[in-house]
Structures are given as C-alpha cells and as structure tokens.
Amino acid sequence: MSPNCVASPPPQVLSGCAIIVRGQPRGGPPPERQINLSNIRAGAMARRAAQSQPDAKDTPDEPWAFQAREFLRKKLIGKEVCFNVEIKTALGREYGMVYLGRDTTGENLAESLVNEGLATVRREGIRGNNPDQVRLCEMEDQSKASRKGMWSEGGGAHTIRDMKYVIENPRHFVDAMHQKPPDGLETPEAYAAEAKFFTESRLLQRDVQIIMESCPNQIILGTIMHPNGNITELLLKEGFARCVDWSMAVYTGGAEQLRAAEKSAKERRVRIWKDYVAPTANIDLKDRQFVAKVMQVINADAIVVKMNSGENKTVHLSSIRPPRIEGENKDKDKRFRPLYDIPYMFEAREFMRKKLIGKKVQSDVSFSHVGFSSFSSVCRNIAEALVSKGLATIIRYRQDDDQRSSHYDELLAAEARAIKNGKGLHSKKEVPIHRVADISGETQKAKQFLPFLQRAGRSEAVVEYVFSGSRLKLYMPKETCLITFLLAGIDCPRGSRNTPGGVQTADPFSNDALVFTRDLVLQREVSALGGSVSSLSSRRSSQALCVLVLWSTRRSALVLKGLLVWANYEEKPVEEVVQMKEEKERVANYKAAYVTEISDSMHFYAQDVETGAQLESLMETMRAEIAAQPPVEGSYAPRRGDFCIATFADGEWYRARLEKVESPSKVHVFYIDYGNREVVSAVRLAAMPPAFSTRVLPAQATEYTFAFIQVPQDDDIRAEVVDSLVRDIQNTQCLLNVEYAGATCPHVSLQFGDTKDDVGLGLVKEGMVMVDVRKEKHLAKMVNEYLTGQESAKSARLNIWRYGDFRADDADEFGYRR
Numbered sequence: 001m002s003p004n005c006v007a008s009p010p011p012q013v014l015s016g017c018a019i020i021v022r023g024q025p026r027g028g029p030p031p032e033r034q035i036n037l038s039n040i041r042a043g044a045m046a047r048r049a050a051q052s053q054p055d056a057k058d059t060p061d062e063p064w065a066f067q068a069r070e071f072l073r074k075k076l077i078g079k080e081v082c083f084n085v086e087i088k089t090a091l092g093r094e095y096g097m098v099y100l101g102r103d104t105t106g107e108n109l110a111e112s113l114v115n116e117g118l119a120t121v122r123r124e125g126i127r128g129n130n131p132d133q134v135r136l137c138e139m140e141d142q143s144k145a146s147r148k149g150m151w152s153e154g155g156g157a158h159t160i161r162d163m164k165y166v167i168e169n170p171r172h173f174v175d176a177m178h179q180k181p182p183d184g185l186e187t188p189e190a191y192a193a194e195a196k197f198f199t200e201s202r203l204l205q206r207d208v209q210i211i212m213e214s215c216p217n218q219i220i221l222g223t224i225m226h227p228n229g230n231i232t233e234l235l236l237k238e239g240f241a242r243c244v245d246w247s248m249a250v251y252t253g254g255a256e257q258l259r260a261a262e263k264s265a266k267e268r269r270v271r272i273w274k275d276y277v278a279p280t281a282n283i284d285l286k287d288r289q290f291v292a293k294v295m296q297v298i299n300a301d302a303i304v305v306k307m308n309s310g311e312n313k314t315v316h317l318s319s320i321r322p323p324r325i326e327g328e329n330k331d332k333d334k335r336f337r338p339l340y341d342i343p344y345m346f347e348a349r350e351f352m353r354k355k356l357i358g359k360k361v362q363s364d365v366s367f368s369h370v371g372f373s374s375f376s377s378v379c380r381n382i383a384e385a386l387v388s389k390g391l392a393t394i395i396r397y398r399q400d401d402d403q404r405s406s407h408y409d410e411l412l413a414a415e416a417r418a419i420k421n422g423k424g425l426h427s428k429k430e431v432p433i434h435r436v437a438d439i440s441g442e443t444q445k446a447k448q449f450l451p452f453l454q455r456a457g458r459s460e461a462v463v464e465y466v467f468s469g470s471r472l473k474l475y476m477p478k479e480t481c482l483i484t485f486l487l488a489g490i491d492c493p494r495g496s497r498n499t500p501g502g503v504q505t506a507d508p509f510s511n512d513a514l515v516f517t518r519d520l521v522l523q524r525e526v527s528a529l530g531g532s533v534s535s536l537s538s539r540r541s542s543q544a545l546c547v548l549v550l551w552s553t554r555r556s557a558l559v560l561k562g563l564l565v566w567a568n569y570e571e572k573p574v575e576e577v578v579q580m581k582e583e584k585e586r587v588a589n590y591k592a593a594y595v596t597e598i599s600d601s602m603h604f605y606a607q608d609v610e611t612g613a614q615l616e617s618l619m620e621t622m623r624a625e626i627a628a629q630p631p632v633e634g635s636y637a638p639r640r641g642d643f644c645i646a647t648f649a650d651g652e653w654y655r656a657r658l659e660k661v662e663s664p665s666k667v668h669v670f671y672i673d674y675g676n677r678e679v680v681s682a683v684r685l686a687a688m689p690p691a692f693s694t695r696v697l698p699a700q701a702t703e704y705t706f707a708f709i710q711v712p713q714d715d716d717i718r719a720e721v722v723d724s725l726v727r728d729i730q731n732t733q734c735l736l737n738v739e740y741a742g743a744t745c746p747h748v749s750l751q752f753g754d755t756k757d758d759v760g761l762g763l764v765k766e767g768m769v770m771v772d773v774r775k776e777k778h779l780a781k782m783v784n785e786y787l788t789g790q791e792s793a794k795s796a797r798l799n800i801w802r803y804g805d806f807r808a809d810d811a812d813e814f815g816y817r818r
Helices: 065-076 109-115 131-146 170-176 193-203 231-237 255-268 345-356 382-388 408-421 443-456 510-521 556-564 609-628 715-729 759-765 777-796
Strands: 004-015 018-022 032-037 081-088 094-100 208-214 221-226 289-299 302-306 312-317 360-364 372-376 458-466 471-476 481-487 497-499 502-504 525-535 544-551 591-598 604-608 643-647 653-663 666-671 677-680 685-687 702-706 733-740 747-752
Touching (some): 109 131, 193 221, 231 255, 289 345, 604 609, 643 677, 715 747, 733 777
Parallel strands (some): 032 094
Antiparallel strands (some): 208 221, 458 471, 458 525, 497 502, 591 604
C-alpha cells in the first residue's frame, strides 16, 4: 500500500487510537497492517493477565477507553477508509491520519475523537506551524469547555467495565441465556486463511445476536445470527467447514439445513471438498432406490427382501448396531443361541418381524459396502423406530467418513430420546430373560409335551425356519418352546441331503416346494393343531417330530401348489350343489342414542335416549339416599363379577360391575350405565342398594361397533381414528341402526343427530379406515356406497392412502386377512 492509499473496510478496531486496515485481495487473503492515529491518545483497553504468570493480575479498562473503541468501531466497520502514514518507527509502528471515504476530504477520525472528549492530544510533539495539530488543540479546548467525555465530572469511573474472563458455572450461564439473543462479539474459528478472512469480513466487530445452544464439557456452544444470514450455514455452503455430529445434536435450527448446506458444497466440490467422491457414486441410479417385499428378518439390522424380479436380496440397516452380549458367555456348557441369549435381541427381532414381514417397503441405498443400505418402511424410517425403542444403538463414525445413513441425524436424535426415557438397552431395569426349550430333537420331551398341545387345541405360533415344503420349525410363545413338525396329510418332494452312503439327490420340484412354503409362512403368525408324535426311521434322520396341521390364512394353497408334481394329472369334474338362500331386505330403523364412551378398539357405548329420564331419576334418588345414610368406608369386600356402586372422579356415586380384583387398592370397575372403566381403591366402593339394582333398571350402556369398517391393526392409526371419534361423537346424541350381529357386540351404522351424515362413511371418505366388505346381498347397496367413498379417499391420497394403495401385495397367499 502507498503512503496515501484507500483500504477495504477495516476488519478490526483495536482501541480508540489503533485500527487494522486491509488491502485488496489478490490471489489469497489481503495484506493487513496496524495504523495508530497520530497526535492523540485514547485510553488503554482491559487486558487479561498472562496465564503463564500466576502472580500477574488482569489490567482493567482505563476510563473512557471502551467508549472510544466503540465510537471508532461503529464509525469504521463495513466502510472504506483513506489513510496516510506520517511516522514509522524503528520497531515498525506506523502513525498517521485516517479519513472516512476514498480520499482525505472525508471525516478525520482523530478530530472526531478529540471533539467528543474520547481522546487527548499529545501536546509534547505539537509544532505551531502545523495547522492540523493546532486544530486538534483547539478542539480539545472546546471539548473541555463543553465537559464532553473524559472532561465531564466524575472522572469516568462509571465507564470502566467489570470484565470476567472465567465463568464459574458455564452450565448455569447457558441455561439462563438459552436461546436468548444477547449482544456480543464473536472471534471466528480459523480453519485456514481463507476461512478466517471469510468469517472476519462478515462478523468481526459487527453487531450480532448469539443464540446459546448448550454447554458440554465447559465449552459454550451457540449460533451467531447476522442480519444477512447464519454464518454456520454460509461456511458449510462455501466449503469452509464440515458438519460435526456431536454438536449438531444440540443445534436448534435443524440439522437438515446444515446437512443441506454441506451437501451443496460437496456436489459443487468447492474448497475442502474438491476431491470429494459421493458414497453412492459407484451405484447405478436404478439401484439407489427400490421397492421390495420383506420375506425374512435375519436380526435387528438385516432383512431379506424379494425384488420385483423374484430375486431375494439381503439388506442391512445402515448406521445402527443390533443388541450384542457384553463380555464372554459365562455358561460354557449351554449352547449359545444369540436370538434368545443376547439381551433385547429377541425383542428387536420381534419388533422388526411384526412391522415388516409381508409388507412392501422402500429401500434408499446410502452407500454400497457388502449390501449395506438405509432402509425405510412406508413413511417411517424403520431404523429410527428401532433406535427410538432402545432396541439398537448408533454406530459412531470418523468425522471424514461419509459412508453412513442419509438419516443419520434423525437416528442420533432417536437414540438421545431413548437414553433420556430409559428404553430398552438404556433401561436400568433387569434385562428380560427368555428361557426357550428346544424339544425338536428329543423324543422323550416331545412325548411329554404332546398332551399339552392336544388339550390346547389350536395354539398360536410363529414359523421360525422352513426345512422343506412340509417340514418346519415352530416357536410356541405361550409354551416358550421350539418344535419341529410336519404338515399332516401331505408329503412334499425331499431335497438333497447327506447320508452314510453319500449325498442323496433331491426329488423333482423339492426346491419349488421349499421356496413356496418359505414365502408363504416363514416368520408369520399361524395357528397349529396338535396330532401325534412319532420317532421317525433312519431314512428320515432319526429324531422326534410333532405332526401338526398348520392353519394359515390359505392352508389349501400348499396342496394346490402341489399341482406342479401332478402336471399330467386330470382331475374329474365335481358338480357343485349350490343352495339358494333367500336374502332379507335391509331394515333402516334408526333410533336416538347418546354416545358415552369410545374404547381404544373402536368399540363404543351408547345409552337409549328413551330411557334417559329413568336413569336420571334413579341416579338422583340413589344419591339422595346415600347422602342420607352414607355407607361405612371399608366395609365392602369386593368380589369379581359383583354389582356395586362406586365414586367417580367427580365425587358422585354410579352403578358399576367389578371386573378384576388385584388388591384392596387396585379394583377394576366398569360403570354399567356409561361404559367407562377405572381402577379404584376398595374404600371407594359400596354395596348396591336393592332398590337401584339392574332388576329395577337394566344397565344403560350398550356396547356397539361400526359396521362395514375394518379396525386398523396399526396402533398409531387406530389411535388417530379413536381421537377423531372422541372429538366428533362422544357425549353427543346420534342416530343408530343395527346392521348385523357380531361375535361380541352388534355392528351398527351411526349418523350425526343434526346433519344425518353417516359417521363410518365419513371415516372412510377421510381415508382413516378401510371398508369391511360384507357378502350379504341385502347389504350390497351400503357396501357399494362405502367402497365408493374409499376409492375417493384413495384417489385424493388421504391419510392411510397418502402413499397409494399399500395393499398391492397383500394377497391371500401372503397372509393378509380381510
């Protein structure tokens, strides 16, 4: 820079009489130099004592020093200046005059400071023939006369800051200032010269807002907000910085914005990302995202899916780690079974199985490494759901390792929630123990177990493994055992196996039978009927097998598939005798009913409006009699099934029935006139007076359920439907018509009392439930109306249809029950 030159906006004001000026950048960061204002002196700023000198003390501000520095900072930051150097000492210190603007006609900063009483004139070096120096002395005299700045009364003690360089309790400080924007200054983190210049030119000594985020390990984390934007996002977008996982978890602005800014820099390959190679660069575009059907859950982080081409593919959930055992297996004599012996492994597998088996899902590949990918089920990342339940943990990567899930931040947040709530692996409770007996290879145990199966009739089970088309391994959750069984009444072709004489060749179609059975029932919930136990001969490998009949949703499909074996067999036609049954007409006899309670299973209780006055009269009389002769507290001994009276939360007495007695402090009651349930103490119960028994007035709450509607199996969806019903019809008068009988209660259609609109049809049109198609001819008109509403919701992609028709692969042979 020349003796008289124009500089870029000063990046820093050191004090009231010293600034840093910067030239124009040419191929790198611009040169910097310190200019001290000549002929004047401002107070010295506070300075922290050197940490290497324990006896040294902090130096406080001189009076009006900080005000002088702030005066210059607000004048100069962001503006160009012109300066000339008058004196340069042997040590390299430069003294000169600084003007605002591009030439010397601008405001003289030294004169402005003296005029405001923020600096004194160095009179020892004044020469009478220098008009600029004479003018400074005149201005100082005027400032003294006007009592400005340091010439005011009081000596300026009030201008000295109480500086604190160490915060005794940083955590308390951050909590007190959390997300509050106090004024402050920020010294940028220097990654490199270019990054330092980028940050300095935008932040240094500017008025900014600081949002306090957190304080881990005595380090204060926050966000700097400038009127022109967030410097964090700008640094990432320009390739000056990279995301840090440990601090992004506390970033309240949203990790997605930071990841998006970093991704933009990576795609443009700017600065630190100039040699960046995306983890999916070696994967074909068509393979980065695909839809497939889940056929098997291997463990908590791996599944087998069936592609549209029919090929099976193993997919691993990226960035998560399934439960694993800590230390060595202590019981060396016991055969180690990871599924049952590793804590929470069985719970994790069951969570995945119930959520995914037989479902069509979408897989988004995050990186390719022996088939690892990020996997999403419908609208919810299944890995995130698994972690939020505490059934898996997150893998920590090196900062420069990009081979991770594309939803890594959501996974970290889910794990933090699980740790905070003490779920699963993060719980302090005792780990669950699964004592599962494997009786598949022991004849004596199988014979002892057979009577239990025979007495139980049909038993619920899960198919754990498929050996062949008709030979499977079954897990019985109620009996907590594993059994090997054969399908009764059929014999499938046998596969190849090792025998003492060598390898026996597989029968024709054996692999087709194995694949068919595996796709149909593997890891599905089935019902099994016990038959007999036999010790098979050596040609079938000597072991005990429970011969069972498997009742899945399409039991006959196994036999029908056997037509491959009988390809040339001609079956004689069988004449079917169809019995004609006269269908009755639908009767629409709506009656007024008052809905009092809606259960989580979408059943509801309603009172007949015609008998409402009788109930009110009975309640008033009963309460008056109890008030006149109150029962003795604790005199009533509750027994299951008894009718009694109970005090509700409002303090009033109601008629009730005892459903369960756990202890005197936990008695489950059902209020027979309103349909709600509660767990109360026995002291809140009393015997029902005979004058108010159900013989005088029957229970007024009748249980119903909606006709032509399937109750959603998903807990979250069903909860949304129940919430909607509670808002719309609970404690309101509606019109009710019984459509057909059910196993536990009548199925009815319900109309709003004022608009006469069908409540169930409204749920269907809003896409909250699916239609239960009835085959009765007299209900065909109603069913068609409901189906039309369902198609309308499906076309509009409302609620459960937001991702289209998810029932595409839910055919009967895959276990979907309509």
